[in-house]
Amino acid sequence: MRLAGKRAIVCGAGQTPGDTIGNGRAIATLFAREGAKVLCVDRIAERAELTANEIGGEAFAADITDWDACKAMVEAAQSRFGGIDILINNVGIGAGGDGPAHVAEEAAFDRILDVNLKGAWLAIRHAIPALRASKGCVVNISSLASIAGATMIAYEVSKAAMNRMTVSVASSNAKHGVRCNAITPGAIKTPMTNHQRAWDLYAGHSNGTEADLIDAGYSYGILRGRSFLDPQAVADTALYLNSSLAEHVTGATIPVDAGHLLLFKKNTEPVKE
Secondary structure, X not given: OOOOOOEEEEEOOOOOOXXXXXXXXXXXXXXXXOOXXXXXXXXXXXXXXXXXXXXXXXXXXXXXXXHHHHHHHHHHHHHHHOOOOEEEEOOOOOOEOEOOOOOOOHHHHHXXXXXXXXXXXXXXXXXXXXXXXXXXXXXXXXXXXXXOOOOOHHHHHHXXXXXXXXXXXXXXXXXXXXXXXXXXXXXXXXXXXXXXXXHHHHOOOOOOOHHHHHHXXXXXOOOOOOOOEOHHHHHHXXXXXXXXXXXXXXXXXXXXXXXXXXXXXXXXXXXXX
8 A cells, every 4th residue: 555545647547459458557557556546537538437447446538638628637636536646647659650750740740749748748737736735746658769769750759858858847846845757668568569550660560479579679678588568567667656665756767678778779889890
């Protein structure tokens, strides 16, 4: 019960269709088990309700790219729980039309930044007064792509900007007792990762296997020797950041990637003659 009495908003807590669960649902599930009251937020009401019903939480439908919807989301949490201690920004997309700078489509670029970056900012913008009152915590779910090279300029830029936003929010709210940190997951076994687009980008073809990704060298972490990590790894890190154990941690960007970033750096070092 490490979050006993805490009140959390988890954006992106709904279940996306697929054989695996997303980071948001894993976080919401763990937080509820650890004693928190959880508002499960998703753009599609049925998905939010599915998670909320399973964990004994509350559901709320909101498009986080909309100012009024984010405002209503925060007001709902305050009304139902009496305040907010935790905000998890986990909504993220990697839409078709993204790619290297010379081929990415304008519509995809605008949409990805709108969802991944502006959506997180809007949630923070409306939640800050309540978080200051409770001396609460924000955790932004970024991506390893914000640091390591990839071939998705819009997605990479949106997540790199989220990292910088994390530092800005941490700096401007420290005197109010609010902490803000980011997690940069590597390849996590989620519905988004299993999307055909991911196989196209990382394995070079559609409908690949986990072994194909390892062979492609994209998501092989040196720590565990495997391609995908379970969403529980992200949830565990989010729990730590919102627990008393991390009360002095703010402005940090924490990789959860089984050492993939280290492997990436190793593989991209200049070849010595």
